[in-house]
Amino acid sequence: MSCCSSKKSTCHYDSSPTRPADELPLETGVNATTASDSTEPETVMLQWTVRGMDCPGCAGKIEKAVSNVKGTLEAKVAFATERLLIKAVTDPAVEKNIKRVVKDAGFTLLETSVSGQKESSPDSFWQCYRSIIIFALLVTAAAIASKFWPDFDRLLFSGATLWGLAPVVQKAWRLARNGSPFSIETLMAIAAMGALFLGETAEAAMVLLLFMLGEHLEAFAAGKARQGVQKLMALTPDKAIKINQDGSRLEVLAATLIPSDLIEVRPGERLPVDGGLVTPSASFDQSALTGESVPVEHETGGKVLAGSLVVDKVVQLKVLSEPGDSAVDRIIRLIEEAEASKAPIERFIDRFSRWYTPAMIGLAILIAVLPPLLMGLSWNEWIYKSLALLLIGCPCALVISTPAAVTSALATASRTGALVKGGAALEQLGKVKTIAFDKTGTLTQGKPQVRHTKVFNERYDASGLLALAAAVETGSTHPLAKAICEEASGRGIPIPEADNIEVLAGLGVQGRVDEQCIQIGSPRHLEDSIKAQPGAQAALVNLEQEGNTMAVVTVNGSLLGFIALRDSLRDDAAKAIQALKGIGISSVMLTGDSPVAAAAIARELDMDYRAGLMPEDKSTAVVDLSRQGAVAMVGDGINDAPALKRADIGIAMGEGTDVALETADCALTHNRIVELADLIKLSRATLANIRQNVTLAIGLKAIFLVTSILGITGLWMAILADTGATALVTANALRLLRHKS
Template identity: 55%
Template sequence: MSTPETKPAKAPQFSSLKFTLAPAKTDDCCCDGECASTVAENLPDARYSWLVDGMDCAACARKVETAVSQIPGVKQVKVLFATEKLLVDADNDIRDQVERAVTAAGYTLRGENAPKTEQAPSRLRENLPLILLTLLMVISWGLEHFNHPLGNAAFIATTLVGLYPVARQALRLIKSGSWFAIETLMSVAAIGALFIGATAEAAMVLLLFLIGERLEGWAATRARQGVSALMALKPDTAVRVRGDQRETVAQQDLRPGDVIEVAAGGRLPADGTLLSPFASFDESALTGESIPVEHSAGERVSAGATSVDRLVQITVTSQPGDSAIDRILRLIEEAEERRAPIERFIDRFSRIYTPAIMVVALLVALLPPLAFSAPWLEWIYKGLTLLLIGCPCALVISTPAAITSGLATAARYGALIKGGAALEQLGRVQQVAFDKTGTLTVGKPQVTSVVATAELDENSMLALAAAVEQGSTHPLAQAIVREAQQRQLPLPTADNQRTLAGSGIEANVNGQRILICAAGKFPADAHQMQIEELEKAGNTVVLVTREETLLGILALRDTLRDDAREAIDTLHTLGIQGIILTGDNPRAAAAIAGELGLDFRAGLLPADKVTEVTALNAKAPLAMVGDGINDAPAMKASTIGIAMGSGSDVALETADAALTHNRLTGLAQMLRLARATHANVRQNIAIALGLKGIFLVTTLLGITGLWLAVLADTGATVLVTLNALRLLRMKLR
């Protein structure tokens, strides 16, 4: 049985990734091992979830949604095809009704942690209906060549054998609210063909339909392989260490604080902190980084990483269901809900298109005979053919197949994109705005100069600044604290710390207000020449003040990321222009911009960044790349916001995409993939509509018939799916 949970507020999308991903047809009831009759607590506004077995394509997901949406009390229902998950929001306990409705529609539900009740059927058993129908077709063709009446009877029998499961599923779907499913169209066409004497074609229609269903199932499995591989990264069990005792426990039984042991070649079952002095981990499955990453004691390591060369001990830090892998899976699920505008349009169009085609097919079958005394059998045949040509399967799957493949490929290369809408926006980007510190630079600046300007010596002034900056995640703040620690300075106690967005930070130390701010935010005329000299050297200068008195000057300098030049050059080859938007001083910004050949705007507050982004965005679609709290408003104002994986929680949550591996070269890869995905979508729509248009004309001219109509529909569906799967093999490096 599905476990209810009180529906929480919308979860942050990327916020928890920063700590872990940078250097995100049986009719039996079997849900979590409990019977459907178990009475559960009646929770208001609860969310229920299951896994759905038996879905072969994205259209199956819609059928399940339709069946569940008919239940009274259901507020919202969503099937996430990539992870085969059904989510239902309701104001009362509707689990029994949901299970009955889904079973009646021909699918099976089970709990998220429950194993499948049966082993996967063998290939022979799975393909037995198709093999049987193929044999019957061969026998019927043979009999037809020797004895027409006997062959005709054999084709009728073959049609009835193939029709039974299709018509049975069609009736199930009609009862659950899906009136215009492909099964319904196939049943009507096959029965109609029997009535007009086209028995061979009726049987061929069903055979081709079954072949198409098997091909769609195979393609869907391939499309889900990326997600399945991700789910398989976490081992089911772990070795927990308690004192001198070691015990094997289920992965979901691990709790924060547990110490686990992972052998060389083993994968981490949860996020944790390394206890061993040092070790190398293969994190390629999560970040796309092919080179093992060295970690020292105390550093965080993500679930799914593989210990390369030694036995290691890890302290678990993640709650069950909240590891790095779990968060990426949630992002993929949330991405499915954020469908691209073109996908939403195709979905709405297909809902009108199918019944409209049925009406047109009926008119084609009736009007010529009634109005112009045309032959009944000929035009009924054309109407039935048109009915099959009008099947929307290929059109419906054309967009989601490509977008799902694109999102899966992006995740494999360490780029997380929040759905089809974000992917579509990425494909339109013509210019990119970069924050400087932590984005184009390493984000770990070092203190290069300490100048005392009042009664305190350098070390005392530095200790005051470090006390105020303690606990801050800003790279400059962390550099000041590191410098004080390296000098082994005792730090006084600071309280009432308050961040001044875009300006600095203040706190009380020994009852006095200490402010640390950017040069230019505090009058320092007597030392202006000294500040300018430091800035000309590419330093960022901050001032330390106490009660309106300047205590000292700190100069810090950051270095470019190793891949910054390569990333900018690659963007230029894609025809994308770049600009730096930074709160740093113009001289420090000019030094970085000069090395990269970029334009820049410096000394910007968060509001100024929004103004610049809005102006640039009005000229051409712009992506804003950043990592700090002060970048979040600008990200929101841009066409699409992209966060570095090591960025602040606010930046990661605001962004539409994130580079979890923290490599700037991933930006060009992401944009190239987005463009390829859009091209793929356009190709798929052209294939789906083009084939239908061709066969529509040839049918009305009497050139093609029923079996070619099914072949066209099945062929189009398979072609668009295979075309979409090309994105999974796309090389971005």
């Protein structure tokens, strides 16, 4: 191949530079107007914080209500972060109507401040629990008074019930108007009013009290599940010290910082944005982001993530991230995206609940009407039984059974530095039978070094070999290319100019130096040149058997020499493979290295391998492995993206490329593969937890369905079947927050 191209390009082998993770499809800027063409209405992005959501079902109610507002183009409610994100036409009336329908649905909207942080909530203990406290006092007073004035007990309990029922009926009506006619509030209102009609006033009051108590228990559980995300959102301060060009310091809003601004952070303070360290070396506590308890030492120029805590001294950093796009912002967006990606079992339960409640309402009507009409039985008795069925017909415990477990598991995973993009990915993790690993940057540190050189042309020595190789590789971001350039520079070797540099996709690079065509590539690409040189093949095999990756250098088509490079294994690589083997998961290394070099590393890690693979070959290998069961692929480079996509679940290293992170279903922000086994065990525990929750929810309802029809249990037990099941399911799901592998 001739060196005639004028492309100044770079190399090729297995890995790529890093970039930030993906963004939400819906922009999150505060009231940020977007440009539109002449054929479309002008749009605006709106954002609020929503208070009062007790479960993911509440988020669905809000989305449905807001989507029905004329002028709303897109609506997304993130339960975990309590954010309402809306794309709507630019019209003050639309914003007003959105606020109205959310309020009508029984939720509170808080404006988002300029810095992007949530304004403090005006809630107090009295405001949160006022209704249930007053109602409990009224019911207690009615119960006590009925002992002294028994003739007025029905009047007293009826008064208390009507007082407590008023907001429930109001909310049920508003939800029905906004597209949720079969809400728990609707069923509760019908049951309580039916009990009053039948004269069961004390029972109506107690059922309503139990319902209100269950609502507060759900709110408490939801708060516990969201604590991890809330702590993450609070990591970045909303203000920063900016250093002006004249050296003066000014406190500014973190949201106003842009790339290239210079900021100063004191010991004990956290970084408001991602920054490049200007100060010569400093230690940062990154445990809140990565789970790594030991402070990390960064050198000048090193990238430090937002939310990191400065440990030892005042530091100066150059801002790297755009407003709203720091590491913390990206993690939060990934969590919100994860919430939108439901597990298959969760999607099934959602579909099931859509017909379950209407079916139970229909059954309740039949129970109330048919026995009295066809068999002449008591109307009061069978209406009472039908009211109990209405309460059993509420699907709350069933609907929350999966998202409560998934939310808790995702929070636990994120706390240890693993971001799983949704319930579907979390469920799939637990089914994995084989994990395929890329080598460079995944099993190894991604920082290879030149270990040996072998020259076959008597006109050159080792320095001449490195000089020509470095000339062609200068400017490349590939780890092997950088290692060759660093070795030449470290030896003080002058590097000549090269031109007409051209990348040979997946194979190597070539260029011209002093009118000579220099090619650098893999042994398989330059096999003919190796065979033409006596003794070269034997030397190649010897170097590869030591686990080296070989760069072959030719001059005008003739073999010049070998550069043997080796990357150090990650400290946790061997431990990770053994931990996976301990839970019944096999591991396979997929690499572009020669079979001999790959075999040396595979022996050291005690794992299987497939070598000499091009990027497309990795995808094929993943498909082959999937015939034996679900396959996960772990990688960090652009070369890995096709395989990550083809695998049942793709896992990207947190310092990997943007493409890898976008393609993957999971990201390891801490870059510790040793915790893969723990993540899979968490997934398996989550699946078991979901099965337990579904069994609890359906089992209790089935039991009380039968006992209610037989007349063994009444309204009290029916509401306990709902609130009790919801409390049990939620408590069971919260155990995942304390999951220990």
